[in-house]
Amino acid sequence: MRVKLITLLAASAMLAACTGNDDTTAGGTGGATGNLGANAGYGNGGIGGSNLGATNGSSVPGSQQDLEVNVGDRVYFGYDSSSVDQAGQQTLDRQSAWLKQFGNVAVTVEGHTDERGTREYNLALGERRAAAAKAYLVASGVPASRINTVSYGEERPADAGKDENAYALNRRAVTVVNTGY
Amino acid sequence: MAAGSALPFGSAHAQLQVEVNRGKVEPMPIAISPMAGSPMGTQIAGVITTDLAGSGLFRPIDQAAFIQSPQELADAAPRFPDWRQINAQALVTGRVQDNGGTIGVEFRLWDVYAGTQLTGMRYDATSAQWRRLAHKIADEIYRRLTGDAGYFDTRICYISETGPAKQKVKRLAIMDQDGANHAFLTDGNSLVLTPRFSPDTRQIAYMAYRGGRPTIYVRTIATGQEISLGDFGGTAFAPRFAPSSDSLLVTVAREGNSDIYRVDIGSRSLRPITSGSAIDTSPSYSPDGSRIVFVSDRGGIPQLYVMGSSGGGAQRISFGNGRYGDPAWSPRGDFIAFTNIQGGMFHVGLMRPDGSDERLITRSYRDQSPNWAPNGRVIVFSRQSGDRSRLFSIDSNGYNERQLPTPLDASDPDWSAVLP
Numbered sequence: 001m002r003v004k005l006i007t008l009l010a011a012s013a014m015l016a017a018c019t020g021n022d023d024t025t026a027g028g029t030g031g032a033t034g035n036l037g038a039n040a041g042y043g044n045g046g047i048g049g050s051n052l053g054a055t056n057g058s059s060v061p062g063s064q065q066d067l068e069v070n071v072g073d074r075v076y077f078g079y080d081s082s083s084v085d086q087a088g089q090q091t092l093d094r095q096s097a098w099l100k101q102f103g104n105v106a107v108t109v110e111g112h113t114d115e116r117g118t119r120e121y122n123l124a125l126g127e128r129r130a131a132a133a134k135a136y137l138v139a140s141g142v143p144a145s146r147i148n149t150v151s152y153g154e155e156r157p158a159d160a161g162k163d164e165n166a167y168a169l170n171r172r173a174v175t176v177v178n179t180g181y
Numbered sequence: 182m183a184a185g186s187a188l189p190f191g192s193a194h195a196q197l198q199v200e201v202n203r204g205k206v207e208p209m210p211i212a213i214s215p216m217a218g219s220p221m222g223t224q225i226a227g228v229i230t231t232d233l234a235g236s237g238l239f240r241p242i243d244q245a246a247f248i249q250s251p252q253e254l255a256d257a258a259p260r261f262p263d264w265r266q267i268n269a270q271a272l273v274t275g276r277v278q279d280n281g282g283t284i285g286v287e288f289r290l291w292d293v294y295a296g297t298q299l300t301g302m303r304y305d306a307t308s309a310q311w312r313r314l315a316h317k318i319a320d321e322i323y324r325r326l327t328g329d330a331g332y333f334d335t336r337i338c339y340i341s342e343t344g345p346a347k348q349k350v351k352r353l354a355i356m357d358q359d360g361a362n363h364a365f366l367t368d369g370n371s372l373v374l375t376p377r378f379s380p381d382t383r384q385i386a387y388m389a390y391r392g393g394r395p396t397i398y399v400r401t402i403a404t405g406q407e408i409s410l411g412d413f414g415g416t417a418f419a420p421r422f423a424p425s426s427d428s429l430l431v432t433v434a435r436e437g438n439s440d441i442y443r444v445d446i447g448s449r450s451l452r453p454i455t456s457g458s459a460i461d462t463s464p465s466y467s468p469d470g471s472r473i474v475f476v477s478d479r480g481g482i483p484q485l486y487v488m489g490s491s492g493g494g495a496q497r498i499s500f501g502n503g504r505y506g507d508p509a510w511s512p513r514g515d516f517i518a519f520t521n522i523q524g525g526m527f528h529v530g531l532m533r534p535d536g537s538d539e540r541l542i543t544r545s546y547r548d549q550s551p552n553w554a555p556n557g558r559v560i561v562f563s564r565q566s567g568d569r570s571r572l573f574s575i576d577s578n579g580y581n582e583r584q585l586p587t588p589l590d591a592s593d594p595d596w597s598a599v600l601p
Contacts, residue, residue: 080482080504082437115565118506118520118549119374119593120419121476121483124432124439124460127416131437150395151416151434155372160346160568162546 062102064177071098075133077171080117082128084136092133095175096140106178108148109133114167115154126151133173148178185302185317197271197292197299199238199327205580208240209326210268212293214247216275217255221284221311228315229273231359232333233322236559237581242269264293271299273322284308288318290325300325312361313600320599332554333358336597337561338376338385341365342570342590351592353387355402358554358596360586366400375419375550378597379426385595386420386429397431399446410444413451419462424470430454432462441475441492454492465510465517466490467534474498474508474517474534485519487534498536507550510534512598513557516577520549529562531577542579555598561585563592 059065067073072095075088084092099105111130113122130149138144159166199209213230216222233239248263254274264272275288289301302321306314313334320331341354353373356363366385367373372395376387385400396417397410410417415435422429428445441454441464455461459479466473474487480497485505488495499505503523510517514534521528521541529551532539547565554561554574559581561574572585572594585591 115547116522116525117483117504118463118476118522120432120463121460121478121506123374123416123418124434124462127434127439128437128460135437149416149436152390155349155351155374157347162567 062105062177067095067098067175067177071095073176074172074174076168077129077173079114079167079171080125081171082125082132084132088133089136092136093140096137096142099137099142099146106146106148108150108176108178109137110156110174110176111149111151112156112158112170112172112174113154114170115157116167117154119153122153123151126153129171129173133175185304185321187300187302197295197326205578206238208238209270210242211239211271211273211322212242212247212264212267212269213244213273214249214254214275215244215251216277216286216288217251219277219279219284221279221308222251222275222277225275225277225286225311225315225318226273228312228359229319229322232316232319235359235583236323237576237583238323238327239271242267259291259293261291261293261296264291269293271322271326273318275318279308282308284311284314286314286318288321290322312357316357316359329558330556330599332556332559332596332599334600335555336378336382336600337572337585337594338366338378338597339563339572339587339594340373340376340592341587342592343369346568353385353400354587354591355385356587358585363588366405375593377420377422377595379422380424380598381426382597382600384422384426386422388418388420397429397444399429410446411449413442419464421464421466424466424468430464430466430473432464441473454490455488455495456492463507465508467510468512468514472510472534474510476506476508485517485532485536498532498534499539500536501530501539509552509560511553511557511577512555515557518551518553518560518577520551529560529575540579542575542577543573543582548573550593552595554596559596561594561596563594565592 059069072091075091109130111126113125134147134149157170159169213226215226230241234241246267249260255276259272270293272291272293278285285305287303290299292299304314316334319333323331335358336355337358338355341352342349344350350369351373352369353366353376371389371391374388376385389398394412397420398407400407413433415433417431417433419432420429428443430441430443432439432441438458439460439462441461443452443454459477461477463476464473471490472487473490476483477486483504483506484497485499485508486495486497503521505519505521507520508517516531517534518531521530526544527548528541529543529548530541545564548562551560551562559574559576564571564573570590570592572591575582
């Protein structure tokens with residue numbers, strides 16, 4: 001799945017750095033886990049993930065692009081926190097409605113951290129964030145069987161910067177549509 | 182490689198000794214003569230020289246100052262006044278017997294001021310193993326002059342890094358402790374993290390994102406064979422071998438909760454060591470296997486705890502400022518190395534297993550992942566500055582910080598035991 005955001009690129013200079021989801025090779029041993037890593041390195045730091053307000057006639061309903069553009073694929077966390085704040089809850093509410101609309105879509109929630117902890121603790125923290133987002137979706141009525149979680153810890157930052165703005169963008173849980181469903 | 186055998190020679194118990202327990206050590210001037218008998222003798226002396234200089238405890242003297250030739254030294258006892266004249270306190274001499282395919286090396290270590298031999302050994306090996314043979318000799322010199330075991334015939338495994346920060350390519354790599362014989366063990370197609378040697382030096386356990394759920398793999402170094410420890414029903418990470426090398430501690434994160442388990446490599450049977458909703462991870466065994474130091478945020482932020490090897494009875498041992506992680510129990514048992522994060526900086530530090538005598542010995546934007554050389558005197562760690570990440574070693578007394586030679590960026594180092 002190679003996502004092209006031509007329309008949005010014209011609409012928003014902020015998206016100039018976005019290269020789309022170019023990891024098409026992540027294979028899997030089963031549909032449920034087949035997309036692990038598919039969003040790794042997804043480079044749209046600075047977008048904010050929600051409330052873009054853009055509609056994109058070319059995005060396929062139920063696709064990753066649809067989720068990113070029209071719903072918001074990610075929620076953010078405070079330092080060493082896995083609490084979903086109000087903005088995150090709003091994003092997850094939209095994700096929940098979207099997942100109910102596209103009942104055949106399975107997703108993986110990827111948990112990420114900034115680089116201000118140790119690598120192993122960050123793997124644990126990333127899992128906690130992914131699980132927090134999943135728990136919210138499940139509580140809002142999405143079957144748990146449709147949602148996997150995986151932690152990338154600090155390994156796949158959304159922003160390579162070394163300041164608090166970058167760290168804040170990296171402390172996130174990203175919902176990724178499993179391919180091959 | 183055949184073990185060294187002692188050469189017959191009267192050995193006086195001289196007082197020549199490098200004091201390693203003091204803070205900053207004045208390096209001992211040592212003359213390391215090229216070995217006679219083969220051009221390989223010069224190379225072997227070169228490796229010994231680099232090893233001993235790198236320890237920070239010795240100051241090898243420039244060979245240009247040597248008066249007595251290698252051949253003269255091979256045929257007769259040293260002319261000690263010649264060596265006193267250039268202020269050598271210790272002298273290393275030797276002879277290489279090149280049998281074409283195999284080599285035999287005799288070396289002798291002399292106390293220049295007492296005029297006595299301190300030790301003499303013969304080693305036999307294949308010619309291809311000449312560097313290991315040199316490291317064995319350096320280990321013996323180090324042992325004889327410091328009283329501690331050497332750590333030169335050892336290897337470092339680590340994660341080699343290339344590519345942009347947002348999509349780093351990470352490969353498992355291995356090299357001798359001096360950077361020689363470097364090899365990449367994985368191809369970079371999957372993300373790999375946190376390699377750890379088995380105490381018997383035969384295997385490396387590491388985490389990889391490969392196929393399905395990320396999990397722990399165990400690689401046999403000599404054959405390249407790799408096995409997956411399987412799907413634990415969650416993200417599995419932070420592997421550490423037990424002292425027996427036949428089981429591992431791993432962390433499994435399920436539904437947001439990370440706990441430590443012991444997994445038997447043969448049977449794959451899994452036994453929980455910690456439980457509860459806190460993050461418990463980064464375990465490291467005491468050398469006798471009776472205790473485990475680990476990281477937990479059960480008290481609110483990540484701190485170090487020590488518990489019995491079956492779990493239970495965990496006692497917090499870290500009480501300084503900031504957050505703690507990456508504990509590594511010294512092979513001597515006397516200290517635990519760790520990462521400490523405070524004031525926006527990362528430190529490598531040490532404390533005793535009861536939490537006393539805490540000290541921070543490094544500081545940077547990101548120093549982490551300390552692990553011990555097998556003699557418990559030297560620590561290897563990774564340092565990130567800007568977009569670069571490299572490996573460093575430092576003595577446990579906080580002196581002698583050195584960058585290790587790696588061809589590319591590097592992180593997650595581990596130091597093997599002395600090779601058999």
